[in-house]
Amino acid sequence: MNKIIKYVIIDILRNKIMLAYTVFLLLISVSIFNLEDNSAKGLLSLLNIILIIIPLVSILFSAIYIYNSAEFLELLVSQPLTRKRIWLSVFAGLAISLMISFLIGAGLPILIYEPTAIGVMMTISGVFLSVIFAAIALLAAVNTRDKAKGIGIAILLWLYFSLLFDGLVLFVLFQFADYPLEKIMIGFTALNPIDLSRILILLKMDLSAMMGYTGAVFKSVFGTNIGTIISLLVLSLWMFIPAWLSLRKFNRKDL
Numbered sequence: 001m002n003k004i005i006k007y008v009i010i011d012i013l014r015n016k017i018m019l020a021y022t023v024f025l026l027l028i029s030v031s032i033f034n035l036e037d038n039s040a041k042g043l044l045s046l047l048n049i050i051l052i053i054i055p056l057v058s059i060l061f062s063a064i065y066i067y068n069s070a071e072f073l074e075l076l077v078s079q080p081l082t083r084k085r086i087w088l089s090v091f092a093g094l095a096i097s098l099m100i101s102f103l104i105g106a107g108l109p110i111l112i113y114e115p116t117a118i119g120v121m122m123t124i125s126g127v128f129l130s131v132i133f134a135a136i137a138l139l140a141a142v143n144t145r146d147k148a149k150g151i152g153i154a155i156l157l158w159l160y161f162s163l164l165f166d167g168l169v170l171f172v173l174f175q176f177a178d179y180p181l182e183k184i185m186i187g188f189t190a191l192n193p194i195d196l197s198r199i200l201i202l203l204k205m206d207l208s209a210m211m212g213y214t215g216a217v218f219k220s221v222f223g224t225n226i227g228t229i230i231s232l233l234v235l236s237l238w239m240f241i242p243a244w245l246s247l248r249k250f251n252r253k254d255l
Contacts, residue, residue, distance in 0.1 A: 008093025025105025062137035
């Protein structure tokens with residue numbers, strides 16, 4: 001299992017796309033912090049990049065990698081190895097590689113320029129999003145043999161979590177504006193790892209006042225240490241559930 005993980009990590013980290021991704025994050029992060037006179041403003045500028053670019057690259061690269069590794073997976077399945085070990089090893093290799101790229105490209109500059117609770121939370125959120133969207137990509141890829149269709153599903157899922165979900169929430173709020181839905185919105189937030197990460201970071205920046213009464217509700221729930229722990233546990237579920245579902249599908253899939 002360790003040999004498979006090591007092979008996948010080395011293979012991915014040598015990939016030109018992954019190297020370009022790491023360098024891009026590093027250049028953007030350093031540039032933003034150097035352009036802003038206040039490191040807190042730099043974090044706010046970097047927030048949208050982390051919440052949009054990290055999930056997009058993670059889900060697209062992971063889906064493409066799985067499809068391009070189809071022959072490699074078939075070779076591993078023919079060996080005296082369980083499918084569970086094979087699939088979890090590939091997932092672990094992908095997740096670790098994406099985490100390393102993010103930490104080098106964005107994590108280190110954030111912790112160097114803003115070594116505070118805000119910077120730590122943003123780094124943790126970036127790590128979680130890298131692994132979560134890798135797991136979602138595996139689930140999308142294992143459910144269809146067609147590469148174009150699988151990548152299309154991955155892009156649609158990214159669009160849903162990044163853009164469409166917020167539109168749906170706003171539609172619900174608009175339709176039921178006469179009802180107190182603020183507390184219900186907390187439950188909705190758990191259905192989107194990007195939104196949950198955004199709220200955790202903004203609350204650490206103490207910008208909840210900009211969110212109005214809803215922000216006060218979020219502050220009362222997520223702003224405490226217990227709320228933060230619960231939020232991180234929810235993000236952990238977003239990692240494990242798609243990975244577990246993809247593993248079940250892979251165990252039954254006819255290669």
